[in-house]
Amino acid sequence: MAVVVNDSGASSGGSPGPTVTVTATPEPSSSPSASTPARRMFRYQPLWPFTSEDAAAAWQEAYRSGGKQPWHLDPGQTALSFTTGFLRFDEINLVVSRSVRGDEAFVSVGYRADTNPPSVAAVIHLARFGQGNDAPWEVVGTRDTSLTLTQPRYGAVASSPLTVAGRITGVDEAIRVDVRQASTADRLGTSCCVAAGGQNQPWSAQVTFQGATDPAVVVVASTGGHYQGVEAFAITAISAPD
Structure with a gap:
């Protein structure tokens, strides 16, 4: 970064804005070769x-x-x-x-x-x-640590209904799953709530969603209720089929 x-x-x-450091450019030789910055690859x-x-x-x-x-x-x-x-x-x-x-x-x-x-x-x-x-x-x-989201696989092409799963460490948890995208204010789908808890215990839910148009769609798992509504969350990304 x-x-x-x-x-x-x-x-x-x-x-x-960022601080820009300007360095002196050496005088070109008789046969200069133009140097261009390496292109940043987004993975x-x-x-x-x-x-x-x-x-x-x-x-x-x-x-x-x-x-x-x-x-x-x-x-x-x-x-x-x-x-x-x-x-x-x-x-x-x-x-x-x-x-x-x-x-x-x-x-x-x-x-x-x-x-x-x-x-x-x-x-x-x-x-x-x-x-x-x-x-x-x-x-x-x-x-992810105490609340993990391992299914669907990051970057996978997935459609509705979507099975979402992971592991959790906690007591009396209630896991909510939302499907969202950057271009839309409203949720594309919601599943609430899965009772869970224990030490590194598996959890799973199924959520139905519609209206996915962005290249990547955000899947969000969240839980809370002890001190406030949301106390932990995890996200992953999927691609909706064309």
């Missing part, structure tokens, strides 16, 4: 906020010309905008920690219950999407 702006996830808001499913590299490039143009939505350059703000804005998990409003290396970032987002230390609800994986030093951050998945 390029621009390191405090912890991934932060709700909407502006953060300064993941584009989940949010952009559905294509063209859409990310369109934002870059708007940012360069008028400073539009600078939060796309901050993995922390992007992660929190994903949780509070896209997923509508309003109570998951803290960036607990973050790790940024090159073009990838892992942002721990969470909440504070009463006077307790912050709790981590999910670790969101982000990657730079597009070309240039001002390529925006894109949510591509989560790093």
Whole structure:
């Protein structure tokens, strides 16, 4: 990940654009060979906020010309905008920690219950999407621990009804499954709720969805109810059949 702006996830808001370091260019030799920057390869499913590299490039143009939505350059703000804005998990409003290396970032987002230390609800994986030093951050998945989402396989082509499964460690959990896409505000489908709990115990649910048009569709598993509505979540990505 390029621009390191405090912890991934932060709700909407502006953060300064990236710092550009200009280095002197040596005088060309008698037979110069033009050098071009290596093209950044995007190896993941584009989940949010952009559905294509063209859409990310369109934002870059708007940012360069008028400073539009600078939060796309901050993995922390992007992660929190994903949780509070896209997923509508309003109570998951803290960036607990973050790790940024090159073009990838892992942002721990969470909440504070009463006077307790912050709790981590999910670790969101982000990657730079597009070309240039001002390529925006894109949510591509989560790093799962106590709540995992292993079925469907990441990037698989899947249709409705969809079987969703994983493992969970917890007590008296109720797992909700939502299917969403970046271009649509409403959920494409919901299944609620699967009773679960124990130590690394399997869980599964079936969800029906319709209206998937984006290249990648987000499958979200969430649980809570002890301190607040959502206390943990995990996501994966599927491709809907044409």
